[in-house]
Amino acid sequence: xxxxxxxxxxxxxxxxxxxxxxxxxxxxxxxxxxxxxxxxxxxxxxxxxxxxxxxxxxxxxxxxxxxxxxxxxxxxxxxxxxxxxxxxxxxxxxxxxxxxxxxxxxxxxxxxxxxxxxxxxxxxxxxxxxxxxxxxxxxxxxxxxxxxxxxxxxxxxxxxxxxxxx
Amino acid sequence: xxxxxxxxxxxxxxxxxxxxxxxxxxxxxxxxxxxxxxxxxxxxxxxxxxxxxxxxxxxxxxxxxxxxxxxxxxxxxxxxxxxxxxxxxxxxxxxxxxxxxxxxxxxxxxxxxxxxxxxxxxxxxxxxxxxxxxxxxxxxxxxxxxxxxxxxxxxxxxxxxxxxxxxxxxxxxxxxxxxxxxxxxxxxxxxxxxxxxxxxxxxxxxxxxxxxxxxxxxxxxxxxxxxxxxxxxxxxxxxxxxxxxxxxxxxxxxxxxxxxxxxxxxxxxxxxxxxxxxxxxxxxxxxxxxxxxxxxxxxxxxxxxxxxxxxxxxxxxxxxxxxxxxxxxxxxxxxxxxxxxxxxxxxxxxxxxxxxxxxxxxxxxxxxxxxxxxxxxxxxxxxxxxxxxxxxxxxxxxxxxxxxxxxxxxxxxxxxxxxxxxxxxxxxxxxxxxxxxxxxxxxxxxxxxxxxxxxxxxxxxxxxxxxxxxxxxxxxxxxxxxxxxxxxxxxxxxxxxxxxxxxxxx
Numbered sequence: 001x002x003x004x005x006x007x008x009x010x011x012x013x014x015x016x017x018x019x020x021x022x023x024x025x026x027x028x029x030x031x032x033x034x035x036x037x038x039x040x041x042x043x044x045x046x047x048x049x050x051x052x053x054x055x056x057x058x059x060x061x062x063x064x065x066x067x068x069x070x071x072x073x074x075x076x077x078x079x080x081x082x083x084x085x086x087x088x089x090x091x092x093x094x095x096x097x098x099x100x101x102x103x104x105x106x107x108x109x110x111x112x113x114x115x116x117x118x119x120x121x122x123x124x125x126x127x128x129x130x131x132x133x134x135x136x137x138x139x140x141x142x143x144x145x146x147x148x149x150x151x152x153x154x155x156x157x158x159x160x161x162x163x164x165x166x
Numbered sequence: 167x168x169x170x171x172x173x174x175x176x177x178x179x180x181x182x183x184x185x186x187x188x189x190x191x192x193x194x195x196x197x198x199x200x201x202x203x204x205x206x207x208x209x210x211x212x213x214x215x216x217x218x219x220x221x222x223x224x225x226x227x228x229x230x231x232x233x234x235x236x237x238x239x240x241x242x243x244x245x246x247x248x249x250x251x252x253x254x255x256x257x258x259x260x261x262x263x264x265x266x267x268x269x270x271x272x273x274x275x276x277x278x279x280x281x282x283x284x285x286x287x288x289x290x291x292x293x294x295x296x297x298x299x300x301x302x303x304x305x306x307x308x309x310x311x312x313x314x315x316x317x318x319x320x321x322x323x324x325x326x327x328x329x330x331x332x333x334x335x336x337x338x339x340x341x342x343x344x345x346x347x348x349x350x351x352x353x354x355x356x357x358x359x360x361x362x363x364x365x366x367x368x369x370x371x372x373x374x375x376x377x378x379x380x381x382x383x384x385x386x387x388x389x390x391x392x393x394x395x396x397x398x399x400x401x402x403x404x405x406x407x408x409x410x411x412x413x414x415x416x417x418x419x420x421x422x423x424x425x426x427x428x429x430x431x432x433x434x435x436x437x438x439x440x441x442x443x444x445x446x447x448x449x450x451x452x453x454x455x456x457x458x459x460x461x462x463x464x465x466x467x468x469x470x471x472x473x474x475x476x477x478x479x480x481x482x483x484x485x486x487x488x489x490x491x492x493x494x495x496x497x498x499x500x501x502x503x504x505x506x507x508x509x510x511x512x513x514x515x516x517x518x519x520x521x522x523x524x525x526x527x528x529x530x531x532x533x534x535x536x537x538x539x540x541x542x543x544x545x546x547x548x549x550x551x552x553x554x555x556x557x558x559x560x561x562x563x564x565x566x567x568x569x570x571x572x573x574x575x576x577x578x579x580x581x582x583x584x585x586x587x588x589x590x591x592x593x594x595x596x597x598x599x600x601x602x603x604x605x606x607x608x609x610x611x612x613x614x615x616x617x618x619x620x621x622x623x624x625x626x627x628x629x630x631x632x633x634x635x636x637x638x639x640x641x642x643x644x645x646x647x648x649x650x651x652x653x654x655x656x657x658x659x660x661x662x663x664x665x666x667x668x669x670x671x672x
Contacts, residue, residue: 004595004596007592007595007596008596008597008598011592011596011598012335015335015339018339018342019338019342022342022357025356025357029356032352032354033349033351033352033618034349034351034352034354034356035356036618037345037610037613037614037617037618038342038345038356038357041338041341041342041345041610042342044334044338045335045338045339045342048331048334048335048338049331049335051331052329052331052332052335055329055331066597067595067596067597068597069327069328069329069597070327070328070459071326071327071328071329071332071333071597071598071599072259072325072326072327072328072333072459072599072601073259073594073599073600073601074247074249074255074256074258074259074262074378074382074600074601075247075248075249075258075262075378075379075381075382075385076246076247076262076382076383076385076386076389076393077385077594078385078388078389078595080266080385080389081266081389081391082391084389089388092387092388092390093388093591096384096387096388097588097591100380100384100563100584100587100588101584103563103564103567103584104567104580104581104584107580112568112571116564116567116568119560119564120560120561120564123560124556124560127387127556128556128560130556138561142561142564146564146565146568149200153208155568155572156571156572156575157568157571158568158571158577158580161577
């Protein structure tokens with residue numbers, strides 16, 4: 001598994017390519033005002049990402065970390081709290097990435113309302129190791145609250161795209 | 167004038183109107199509590215209900231809902247690090263670290279007091295500014311709006327800690343994201359790759375949920391631990407927070423006035439005003455500036471005061487010119503038309519002046535009611551930070567995905583929010599700051615439009631306008647100071663000069 005510093009260097013390289021692609025498209029259509037501002041942004045992005053790529057690469061090759069400094073960010077982070085075993089954190093990150101993808105994947109087959117209840121039950125049981133009683137009470141209570149919100153606030157619920165249910 | 171004010175107060179205090187105001191405030195608080203559902207959702211739902219309603223009741227309900235949403239959204243921002251609405255993002259930066267230190271109730275107390283003071287100052291400003299608003303609004307043209315957008319973008323540098331290049335990259339990425347879809351000035355589509363969903367561009371709500379809300383909840387689930395192990399102040403924490411606001415009078419009053427002023431300018435929404443207030447406060451305070459981002463109470467007070475104060479400012483162009491200053495103001499305008507309330511210059515006629523007072527009183531009362539109600543729930547609700555994330559986080563994820571779907575009612579919204587959330591989680595891991603991305607996204611599109619209008623209308627002569635030059639100097643000064651501070655060059659330079667002087671003296 002590559003270190004986060006290496007991943008950052010690769011990500012910066014990818015972003016550089018994105019800006020470069022946007023710059024090529026924008027400069028190709030520069031005759032139209034549609035691409036004036038995007039061209040300015042893309043060129044600035046190419047310069048900033050090229051500088052950042054070079055700087056990070058130099059530090060990584062010198063054996064220094066580029067992800068240890070402080071940045072202004074918001075919300076919870078996996079690094080908050082007591083330090084945990086990095087292997088455990090990586091496994092949990094992978095699990096939760098899959099859980100997040102599983103919710104829309106399940107909603108492709110079942111109407112979102114039912115898919116979400118099944119998903120919550122599965123998460124609480126297999127990831128949270130909660131008792132079946134806790135799961136039953138939570139899922140029923142959440143189902144009622146969600147249904148009330150959907151009806152009262154006229155919330156649109158996504159249909160199951162593959163089966164057409166919902 | 168005094169009689170009109172009393173007449174309006176009497177109307178608002180009638181039991182029926184008061185009841186609708188309380189209902190609006192109640193719905194607003196609940197909507198603010200649920201991440202992803204903002205005032206726009208509530209306003210859109212309430213709109214059909216106000217048909218045929220007495221104007222004072224309808225105004226009470228709509229304004230009450232709008233004001234209370236920006237109060238209720240503080241709960242998830244502080245307790246879970248999840249912005250309740252796009253307008254409470256900056257509050258998370260210091261509010262959530264405070265909750266982690268066991269100071270959730272103190273942060274909430276400070277936030278609600280700032281909300282109330284900000285809202286009341288905004289309401290008073292609405293009353294005072296209306297007669298003077300015409301020259302202000304007429305004086306601000308597209309060149310000034312463009313420069314103001316650049317000033318907002320320069321805050322990316324001010325709020326950043328650490329290396330500046332990643333902040334610049336994410337800010338520019340946000341601007342590039344805003345360019346996806348139809349170009350306003352020509353109607354041509356760009357960067358869509360032929361994908362139909364992208365023709366309308368990326369929605370702000372989808373971006374905000376994907377960028378901040380979902381990754382924060384995922385991180386809580388990965389940690390598996392409560393946000394905080396215990397409360398530093400089991401009793402009196404909320405009052406302590408309220409007292410802190412009065413200790414920082416300049417921060418609360420200054421940001422309330424800043425929020426009102428920015429609210430008057432159409433197009434600058436709450437999602438940017440909170441960042442501008444945060445950045446400006448961080449830039450101007452002299453003491454312990456480095457504490458920002460680590461749980462500094464001033465970082466909670468500033469955006470919360472500005473956010474509620476802006477509601478008064480937004481009403482100035484909405485009522486006076488019929489120009490909605492924000493998306494919620496546009497729905498409000500529709501609601502007022504439904505109730506037969508005339509907006510535009512006619513509202514300044516003597517027979518209509520009481521309506522302005524109805525807005526002023528309603529805004530002040532809604533903010534006071536919302537803040538007091540929230541403060542009374544702050545104690546018990548702050549205990550949410552002591553719960554293990556499995557008790558609430560999976561449910562929140564479902565609501566967030568559903569909330570994202572509401573923006574375009576398209577399956578693409580769900581795919582986009584999940585992809586953005588995973589990318590954003592990755593950005594957080596590799597220490598790429600994410601706030602600049604949303605600032606770039608919101609201000610990028612406006613900047614392009616204003617630049618286009620300025621060039622079309624004035625060619626390049628607008629660059630020589632005095633107001634443009636003043637704002638341009640401010641932008642350059644902000645950037646230079648930000649770069650110098652960020653790289654530490656200014657400090658090192660000062661130290662080396664002082665050391666050299668001491669050596670010379672010796």
